[in-house]
Amino acid sequence: DGGITQSPKYLFRKEGQNVTLSCEQNLNHDAMYWYRQDPGQGLRLIYYSQIVNDFQKGDIAEGYSVSREKKESFPLTVTSAQKNPTAFYLCASSSPSGGRTEAFFGQGTRLTVV
């Protein structure tokens, strides 16, 4: 089945550590996104990528980094510079060139700093 896979589902990090969240899609979508969700804040865009080897900052990119070396993969690294990383992280993809303008979402990764 085609879809978006985020791993792990739950992740615990010690303060000062970097951690990488995985996002893989087999939908052949060109565009991929990372959102952060906090209670009452909705989804805020961290980074997005419209093609391989290119990505743009969203509204809250500080303390995060991404790479897009392959079409299928868009990993997100939460660095120690992110002051409040505890949140629910959602990865999504879309295929504007294929007429699928809407975003398809993974099941999310819940990150907790301990």
Next chain:
Amino acid sequence: AQSVTQLGSHVSVSEGALVLLRCNYSSSVPPYLFWYVQYPNQGLQLLLKYTSAATLVKGINGFEAEFKKSETSFHLTKPSAHMSDAAEYFCAVSANRDDKIIFGKGTRLHILP
């Protein structure tokens, strides 16, 4: 820059009553508009989308939304609420086909028995 405003962070309706969730958008160009639903600890599922075709858009689970350019609105409705509709709903906007998708803060829908 485009944005969406969802009016009411919590909405309660009785089972069988009309559901109305409000969304107003801001966009400098004709927008693409979306409604998503999220159940606890899950990703988002698309309910419906508007992409400059018919202004009344029908989606899954009996939901529909009407695009009103004059009011810059894209409100979500369902004639008769079911208990299973209890969830969080997000309105989203994109300025064009290739642009980023921006979400509102969400409205949590409560269904009263």
